[in-house]
Amino acid sequence: MGTETFLARQPIVDAEHRLFAYELLFRQSMASVSAQISSQLQAGVGVISNTLCLGPDWLLQGKLAFINLDEATLMSDFVCLLPPQHVVYEILETVPVSSVLIARIRELRQLGYRFALDDFVCLEEYRPLLPMVDFVKLDVLEQHPEKTVEILAHIQRDFNGQFIAEKVETREMFELCRNSGIQYFQGYYFARPENLANKSIQPGQLAVLDLMNKVSNCEDLSDIEEPLRRNAALTLRLLRYANSAAAGLQQQIHTVRQALTLIGLKTLYRWLALLLVTAKPTPTNALAARTAVTRGRICELLGQPRLDRQAQDELFITGLFSLAEPLMEVPLARLLERLPMPDSVVQALVHQTGPYAPFLKLAEASERGDFERIARYASDIDSSPEEVNLAQLQSLAWTEELTSEASPATDESAYG
Template identity: 85%
Template sequence: MGKETFLARQPIVDAEHRLFAYELLFRQSMAAVSAQITNQLQAGVEVIGNTLCLGPDWLLHGRLAFINLDEATLMSDFVCLLPPRHVVYEILETVPVTPVLIARIQELRQLGYRFALDDFVCLDEYRPLLPMVDFVKLDVLEQPPEKTVEIIAHIQLNFAGQFIAEKVETREMFELCRNSGIQYFQGYYFARPENLANKAIQPGQLAVLELMNKVRVCEDLGEIEEPLRRNAALTLRLLRYANSAATGLQQQVHTVRQALTQVGLQTLYRWLALLLITANPAPTNALTARTAVTRGRLCELLGQSRLDRGAQDELFITGLFSLAEPLLEIPLAHLLEQLSMPAPIVQALVHQTGPYAPFLKLAEASERSDFGQIARYAGAIDCSPEEVNLAQLQSLAWTEEMTGEAGAAAVDPATPKAGRR
């Protein structure tokens, strides 16, 4: 049997929600629960190997990669395969602090590598490492807030680097950490912004919703062309999209009718869905929008060998709209009232049932590196771990092409960066 390999990439942001770095999490499901040194080394090599395979420049776009290292990988030559400018190696809390470890960190620092202490706790054995690391990561979910504040105050006496709060899941915890002097943040709060359920659908969003409904029920291009022509912003975006490399068209189009004819109604519907979900420019939403696009593409790819083309498109919409509520800041039920969506999409989004639900749950589990759930839902759709991993890599690459500069702005499906690596 092949290796069971999974991928995750979680943003690390600054106090203004701007993307600072990624933590790269490539895992083998068995190694994740094993303490054997051989498996630990294999897991560490998997991280580095997959990063090299993807290409650090393409994968990170100038941001840093935080990568967990166990003792075996840290002592190996594999750590020197990645250029120092790209990475910060996280020393896991399970790595014993020994003279050999200290000497190894000093050696790698001379080569330009930077380090972070992962899940830091105030134990005397870690004190010799504080002057040697650039970052200290604190798990703020596993301890009371006052304990986090106490740790920061305690180690600031010996530490001149920067703090990263992990597992930040609420605005209150984010603000407490920020006010305590923490510079960077990581957690579901940034991937799943708070839901402001009282927000109304904005006029621009309503125009897109109306067009989506027309495209679903109408085959007369004239009925779709007229509302598009009345909306200058949508017309401009559509023409830019139709003439971009993403559509694969061989000739330039100059009118709405030409664009509709060349692109087709099915692609137009997907483009409108992307536009609706990714148009909010807020910094936190930009990260969530990338997750939504990746999730939609992953669901679609997983359905390619199992469902027909129409169902694959619906899987894409299912994954994309699974984060519509925090992105649009309106209740999902309210949004679905405005859209005439097929029953399987509604079942998956609202009730977590129906034929598309396992695909969506598998995509969500892949983002969390929840190996038990990955195995469960991969089995439900008769999918191998290798196929999940390949689809995840492909969906990340596709999202990079569609979103342009990583994390710099919200997705604009009208300006994809085709072929970017």
């Protein structure tokens, strides 16, 4: 069986939830049950080659990439393929500390590369590395908070760099880490913003919901044209989208009627759904919004060889709306009351059942790099881990292309 490679991208943010970097994650197949050097080398090289293939400029958008390195990859020439200004190499906790390792780190540092210690624990053997690394990452999920504070105090005298708390999953843990002097943070708390179920649907969201309902039941374009023309903000956004590369049109669009005629109702519905789910431009939501768009696209791509066009569109909506609740800060049940959806979409979103559920679960597993679930859910839809990996890469590229057409983050339509 060939090696199955999965690339994921998880944000690292600062104390104000501003994006600082991405960790690029590799996951092996179930066939790699032991830590063979060849598999470790392929893992490290896989991330580096995928980064080169996709291009660090669009993949990172000017941010750093944190990449895990095992001993074999660290000692290879592959690490020099990526420009040093783009990357921070994480030394895995499984790498033995030796004079050879120290000499290699010094050599790469002279070339401009930076390093982090991953899953740091207070072992004396790591002390010689502390003056040579720029970041120390602490797994705050696997240890008691008091242990984290103890580690911080223990290494301060030998370490002048910055700390990253990883696997931060709650507001309480984030605040404890921030108050302890940790500068950067990584974990599902940031990718999945806190759900504030008491928030109501905002007026702007109601306008979009109303238009989506009209599109669903539209028999005459004038039913959509007039409400759009009465909403100047939506009209401007629609015209900008219709004239962007994201819409794929080859001629200039000047009127609402032209836009509606050329992009079609299905594309309009998708655009409104994107606008509805991703329109709140807070720093944390911007990260989750990208995840939502990418998740929708993965579901759609996986459905292309298996389902008809309508089902593919519904898969996109399923993936996109799977994060609607935290993004919009509105309970999903309340949202579905205002926006009736096909039964298959509701089953997947609310009950995790039905024909679309395996696609959604597969997209979520791909984000997490959970190769056990990837293998399971890929089998459920008669797919392969290789196809999932390709869909993940294509979806990341598609999301970046879509969002590159957007205006600055101060505009609510950043994903329109």
